[in-house]
Amino acid sequence: MKEDFNGDKVYSESVIEFVTIAGEFCTFVENTLRFTKSDFLDKSRKLLSLIYLKMSLLPKFEAIFEDENERFVTEEDWDFIHESVKRKLGFHDEYREVFDPVTHEQVEQSTASVSDNIADIYQDLKNFISLYNIGNEEMMNDAIWECQLNFEEFWGQKLLNGLKAIHSVLFSGDDLSEDEDTNNENPEDEIDTSNWIISKRQDDLRKEEE
Numbered sequence: 001m002k003e004d005f006n007g008d009k010v011y012s013e014s015v016i017e018f019v020t021i022a023g024e025f026c027t028f029v030e031n032t033l034r035f036t037k038s039d040f041l042d043k044s045r046k047l048l049s050l051i052y053l054k055m056s057l058l059p060k061f062e063a064i065f066e067d068e069n070e071r072f073v074t075e076e077d078w079d080f081i082h083e084s085v086k087r088k089l090g091f092h093d094e095y096r097e098v099f100d101p102v103t104h105e106q107v108e109q110s111t112a113s114v115s116d117n118i119a120d121i122y123q124d125l126k127n128f129i130s131l132y133n134i135g136n137e138e139m140m141n142d143a144i145w146e147c148q149l150n151f152e153e154f155w156g157q158k159l160l161n162g163l164k165a166i167h168s169v170l171f172s173g174d175d176l177s178e179d180e181d182t183n184n185e186n187p188e189d190e191i192d193t194s195n196w197i198i199s200k201r202q203d204d205l206r207k208e209e210e
Contacts, residue, residue, distance in 0.1 A: 005064060007137035015144060018054040019132060022125040025051060029122050032084040038176040040088055041166050044118070048163045051121070052156070061145040064138050069146050072130040073123045081122050085115035092174070095165035117162030121155050 009015070025047045032040060086093050097112045124147060131143035169176070 005138065005141070007141075009059065009061070010132075010137055010140040010144065012059065014054070014057045014059065018051075018058055019129065021047065021050045021054050023129050026122060026126050026129060029081055029085065029118055032081070032088050035088070036176075037088055037090070037092070038170075040085075041092075041170050041176070044114075045163065045166050045170060048121075048159055048166070051125075052159055052163075055148070055151050055156070058144065058148060061141055061148060063142050063145045065142055069127070069139075069142055070131055071127055073126045077126075078119050078123050082115045082119035085118050086113065089114055092169050092176075095161075095168070097161055112161060112165075114162050114165055117155075117158045117165075120158055121162075124150050124155055 028043060028047060035043065093113045093115050094111050095114065097110060128143050128147040132140045134140070
């Protein structure tokens, strides 16, 4: 552990603002099926824009622990978010891109999807919030550090790609009324996060800290 660690930094105004918007985004996408397609796209556009801004305003963090951070989001959780968004957007989910966010090189035109982007962003933000909410300042520090790193190297570009696609759809003049199979979604189809392994693992970690 670093001897000069200042725990107050994890409670700074910019961090709290980022935690707040990240939490709002996660709750929003967990309830994707409650929104109309147009409302989902419009709120996604606003939240993703704020996430990028608030992340960019964070002070730089450095890791304290050598061990890897705890993971909370499972493959099943990712799949649920991905399928919910894909189902909601229908044929508006896929878009064309010519930039590889991993290699940072121009590539041949390929197809990407908003649902992939949102599920990947959700996974990182949910892992971040779940660890941050444990309340251990060293863990909170490393949660922010890892989220920053992943933003810079992975999902920051995905966010911009998805945001560009969402903007294009919203202002394209397309009919955003939903397909018959996505209308009148049953709330029972939505996810009950109270029983997620995320919540249970958070409780376990809190008890370990007591």
